[in-house]
Amino acid sequence: MSKMTIPSTYRALSLGIHITDLKEAVSQLQVVEKSTPKLQSKQVLIKMEGAACNPSDLLTLTGSYGVKKALPMVPGWVGVGTVVATGKSPLTKWLKGKRVVCGTQAANEDGTWAEYFVTDYMMCLPVSNKIETAQAANLMLNPLTAIGLIDIAVKTKAKAIVQNAAMGQVGKLVTYFAAKKGIEVIQVVRKEAQVAQLKAEGNQYVLNSSDENFEKDLRKLSSDLNATVGLDAVGGTLAGAMLNLLPAKARWVVYGDLSGEAVSGFDPMELLYQDKTIEGFHLKNWLDQQSMLRIMRKMSMVKKLLEKGTISMQFGQEATIEDATDALRLYVEDMSNAKLLLKFN
Known part of the structure; x- marks a missing residue:
């Protein structure tokens, strides 16, 4: 690529205060001018092309996400862009000029909702121009989450799984990867x-x-299919009620909190005498348990599937940095279907 002038400042969306009410929290976002930082040895500077808005990003705005960033901070966990500068480490040099999917889970780093983004070179993966901005922007999050969740089902030799939030992006990817493993899926919607x-x-x-027959139908269907893994992106009382209806030794895996309510409603006797369990799934923790070779293979597979x-x-929506706040307000009103893409070029 031709030599690119690195600006001394760039625009970013910044949050200065956490507010529990999500719509109010979104309203606190402001466009600010930030100084382009000096790169550390293994860091890269990425000119951002696009960034996805996911439920985990919204939890960050309310202060409810597991990774706590010091305020003020730039939100955004994942995105796509072009590496325009690198640190002094030789390990970073090969990324210069490459289009990469990128992300961060660091508490001390600004996020991807900005014209430029700094991260460790290990949080970048080159991606083809064949993959459009919207798909590349979320490549590191939803597909790998679905793969990690199915990994649990495979390791426990589950014949079938049940999932709520089946209309969501992760839900549909779970369905695809489950089919590839020969695992049946019971979809639950509202x-x-x-x-x-x-x-x-x-x-x-x-x-x-x-439906008035929901509990009866779920109990029978989960028994007939031997659905021993439940995937929960919602939380609340429904989660516990569904676990009660699954067969003995069932595992209830919580990976989201769309309802904003604690997982409840489960019968302690089901845990004690039916050997059922409740556990959490966080993508970073799952990735930390995988070898680098396995992660690269999974990412390569995802890239090929997206290219094809x-x-x-x-x-469903695209927004520039200037109209991001209005677009985010619309997004929080219905997060069950299409996502919001922030575009910077």
Whole structure:
């Protein structure tokens, strides 16, 4: 690439205060001018192309996410862009000029919701121009989360799984990767229109949690299919109620908190006498347990699937840094379907 002038300052979305109410928290975001930092040895400077907005980003705005950043801070966990400068370490040099998917889970780093982003070179992976901005921006998060969740089902030799938030992006990716492993999926949604949509997409087992026969149907179906793993992105009382209905030795895996409510409603006797368990899944922890070779293989597989269009993530809105706050307000009103993409070029 031709030599690019690195600006002394750049624009970013900044949050100065945490507010529990999500809509109010979004309103606190401001566009600020930041000084371009001097890079440490193993850091790279990325000119951002796009960044995804995920539920984990919104939890960061309210101060509810597991990784606590000092305020003021720039939100955003993942994105895509081009490396325009590197630190002195030879390990970083090969990334110069490359388009990369990138991210951070560090408490002391600004995030990806900015025109430029600094991170460790190990948090970057080159990506082809064949993958459009929206898909590349979220490549490091949703697909790997789905793979990690299915990894649990495979290791426990589950014949079937049940998942709520089945209409979400992770939910649909879970369905794809489960099918590749020969694992049946019981989909749980909240509206009859969602039942119809999922069945039209080829899903055989779809239940409406609002239906009066839901508990009876889930108990029978999970028993018939031996669904011993539950995947929960919602939380609340429904999570516990669903665990009560699963077969003995079932594992309930919590990976999200869309309801904003504590997981509850489970029967202690089910845990004591049916050997059921509740556990959490966080992508960073799962990645830390994998070898670098395995992670690279999984990422390579995901890139190929995205290039071919075999899998995809739905983005319903795009916003510039100037209109991000208004777009985020609309996004928080309905996070069950398409995501929000922030674009910087």
